[in-house]
């Protein structure tokens with residue numbers, strides 16, 4: 475794969491700087507939040523490998539940064555549990571996203587154990603307890619190979635800022651598909667301008683539907699952390715810094731009080747119509763339509779690897795799951811299928827779209843999101 479790394483001079487030379495991007499204030503001139511809530515990103519590599527692996531696992535992506543995980547750790551095995559109190563409710567009524575997030579954490583866990591020469595045997599959904607999502611048996615073995623992706627775990631961040639609307643790098647589909655490592659999960663990459671335009675229009679329509687659905691809108695807003703004190707207390711959720719907005723909006727946003735769900739929804743919709751749908755390609759990870767929570771865990775593992783690969787290659791990435799969230803809401807409420815049908819156009823009627831994202835070259839680096847430290851999530 476050709477790897478045109480992000481480099482502003484390069485981009486200017488390529489004439490790819492669009493008017494949209496130029497008109498946006500650069501984010502970097504207003505400093506991002508800092509403090510204990512961000513300390514886990516300075517990954518502490520001291521102590522036993524099992525503990526280091528949990529410290530890496532908590533840096534994984536999760537829906538709305540809910541971090542819906544708990545870990546039971548011994549030297550021989552780590553058990554991963556869903557923290558169902560951290561489910562997104564109406565925004566994720568089938569807990570598809572919750573399980574994808576757990577799969578993301580599992581992938582970081584395994585990558586880190588392997589890096590420390592621990593052979594891992596993973597069993598997904600090992601017993602009848604629905605909260606017990608995985609068991610990882612650990613055996614020391616010097617022959618275990620370390621995957622280079624392990625080195626970018628602390629550098630992977632969701633980038634919600636503007637990307638260049640340029641072409642996708644050659645070989646992108648194959649390079650991303652290489653990361654799947656599971657026959658259960660398939661990747662569909664949309665790069666043609668007409669496909670991207672259709673996907674964007676559907677994403678905007680799904681965002682409008684979520685904003686108009688008071689229960690979904692409130693469920694989303696419950697995880698928004700506005701003040702520094704909020705962030706330090708909870709160490710989870712979405713912050714103003716992570717929204718991809720420029721310095722001016724972040725500065726005035728922090729000065730004003732916590733917005734209502736309705737006004738946060740309007741900002742989100744505006745961002746989705748403009749810079750949050752820029753990029754080189756949209757992608758969909760899908761499974762069979764009858765897939766269960768175990769398949770969603772596999773999707774999470776695949777997605778985490780793809781996001782780490784993107785970070786390694788200097789590509790920015792943002793999940794855009796509005797259509798899948800509406801697809802689940804239609805199923806939950808028995809509504810006529812609208813977004814389910816729109817997504818089936820890309821993945822086929824026998825498959826279910828599970829994880830949607832955009833990828834491209836970003837104008838600016840993403841900000842870190844808060845994290846609960848490993849000690850908070852050990853059982």
Ligand SMILES: Cc1cc2nc3c(=O)[nH]c(=O)nc-3n(C[C@H](O)[C@H](O)[C@H](O)COP(=O)(O)O)c2cc1C
Pocket residue numbers: 533534535536537538539540570571572574575578630631632633634711712792793794795796841842843
């Ligand atoms: C299953 C899943 C669904 C997500 N859906 C969205 C989404 O629709 N829009 C978005 O901006 N971010 C989405 N994200 C990204 C999370 O919000 C993000 O991982 C979290 O806030 C932590 O930030 P980080 O990825 O920078 O560590 C999703 C992540 C996961 C794992």
